[in-house]
Amino acid sequence: MTDHQRVVANTRARIRTILGLRTAVAVLSAWLLVWGTAVFVLRGTLLVSRESLLWGLLGVVAAVVFGAVVAVRRCPSADTVRAMLDGHWQCGGLLMATGDVDTGDWPINIPSAATPSVHWQGGRQYGILLCCTTFLLASFLIPTRFLGELASHRLLVGAEVEKLAEKVQLLKEEKILPPERAKSLEMALEQLQRDASGSDPAKTWEAMDHLEQSIAQASAEAAEDAARDAEKAARAEELAAALDKAQGQMSPNDLNEAMNVLAQDVKRAADEDELMADTLSEELKAACENGSLNAEQLTELAHALGMCKGCDLRRLQNLAAARLIDPALLEQMQAQCEIDPEGLAAMLSELEDSSGLEDLLAKSGKPGRGGVDRGRGDAEMTWTDGTNRDDVDFREKVLPPAVVASLKDSRLQGISVGDPTAAAASEPSTGGSLDASAAGRGSARTQVILPEHRKVIQRYFAREAAGKIKAPANP
């Protein structure tokens, strides 16, 4: 490649670069503006997340590719660039002729370092690009709450929906809700978020209340079941542990009776608690039903029952942590499920006859042992003697009169100044011309004196009678 060919190629490359840069900046500015507007609108109206709006990066790549294509297409041909260089170097057409004819011995002396520099005075375009970039960044970085305020017709229920979704997820993980029900609730939440409108917020809030109520109801039912299972497991665990400890100190009959009670408790609990049914081995169940539990099996049974109780309490803890149940209920259940195997074992050891065993065991699991002001509502009531009503006097007290029903809703319109006699406003004139008039006086019409005027007229004449007003002189 000769020097002039190298200069022509370099010049074309520089022109291509500048044209590509110029086009890319222009297209990129336009795209960033469009993208920023789309981000602003989508975030403001549909609350679309930032991550899902990053698809606009593809437009940046497209802008660069478009700039390159335009640069290639708009770049002057080699002949044109050669002509430009020929004119600059005043080659007299020799450089131009190299593209068409054989120049022979004619020298074309152009230094390779003579490649012209190509500049783009694109300060304004760079400024526009900067503004568009700033706008895009602002569209991305502006907090959602400001966008929500801008889009006043949107009802921002995202946080509430998110909380409900977390609760549904928890109920789903705890297997409180079946998967189908959990999925339908999640879809309902998504639909609710999409349709939330500030123009009709009551509809949204009502729907949310309904969903929350459903979730709360399911949680309460699950908590109740868990509490019941935990309590049964705790009682059975306590008995199993107590029997394990008092096994050698009890008579065979008492032990057999206690084993029967334990078997019934375990069976009842296993029937209602799937977790317990899964936890207990078949061998353990059979031994429990046969009443042939040895010490090792009793220990294993107590351990398994303790695990079931722990699982139920952990579920309650999760529900309480998610504020699906009252934390006080959790504390109550934790206190309820505390066992005292040593105490029960001592009582079983001191039991004299097996007739009191059932009563003892029945009482051991009952509440109401915490005093008169503590305990649950299902504690057994204890009655003492009835109250004596003799020598008791009631204090007399006069009650205020009842409110008059007819005046309750009355409203004061005004206070009349005259007598409360009604007169027809359209009372016709009485008498004819000079009716009942004396000579020189009289009127063609009798003036109707309305009630509100009557008092004034009476006062006027009263004063006239007292001589305080002079009669007007006749003209």
Next chain:
Amino acid sequence: MTQNLDHTSGAVPQSALLPPHELAAATELIQRVLGQLDQTLLGRQQLHRMVLVGILSRGHILLEGLPGVGKTALIKALGQTLHLQFNRVQFTPDLMPSDILGTHILRETPGGGREMAFQTGPVFTNILLADEINRASPKTQSALLEAMQEGSVTLLGQTRALPRPFFVLASQNPIELEGTYPLPEAQLDRFLFKLTVSDVNVDVLTEIIATRRRGEPPAPDKALSAVDLDLLLATMERIYLPRPVCRYISRLVAATHPRTAEATDEVNSYVTYGASPRAAIAMAEAARAHALLEGRPSAGFEDVKAVAAPVMNHRLILNYKARFDQISTLSIVQQLLDRLDEAGLKLPADVIIQRPKKVRA
């Protein structure tokens, strides 16, 4: 002496540039002619070059200037130098076309009969000096139309070819003077160049007075032969005109028309009619001739710029607004040359190609 130097063949694709040694012979002849002219008329180097460009382009030249500035002397010297037949016609208001073209006369034959014989006019020559051409009536001026364009004369239905080469070198006084008839546009368009002969400066005038008795220039002592002129014109045919230069000429001529793509504001404001296609053809030929004068085998943009003004200054028709604003044709052509991009890169306005300082290797 009539030379038959018809080289007006069609455009033949050129495969190679003229070799340097062949061009050198033509250049040497041209320098000899220029030296003779410069020796004959002092202080007119640029004018001599442009006249020679016109001759090499086979074009007709209109010289405009005040009386006594050397128009006629230049043309006479050129005729003597080129060793061509030379006739001079002094145009006057009562000059008739037959006084230039010739006429038929009745004469007696050797057998005693009578016949109409054609008596050639002064136009039947190689170089016709039409002195003060604007003093003749338009009728007489128009008699030269066919001769200048076709190189022939038609009278009574019979066309007679003029000798080759045929040049009309006309002089005229400025049209503001009394008793003149401005040349019609069709006549003007047939002139390749319109050259303005200006006054000489004091130094040149002093030299003329000191060295010339009665201002008579010395007779040229080195005249070209017919073979030399043939060689010059043949070399001229082989000067290469690149396609970008052709396009530049076309764009330049197109830009002289108002409301065209590349017309300047001045063109839109002051020009009524732009240059004709004949102007583009003339400019291309003149650019080749200028390149030959410069000793180059191809024409470049600078050659076009050198000949653009004399080619177009009599072809643009300005409006009254231009006359009112004292805008000349030359200024409009110069603005076009300044503003029109030679290569036609068509780059956006904010893309600047900054050319490095010229460093010849």
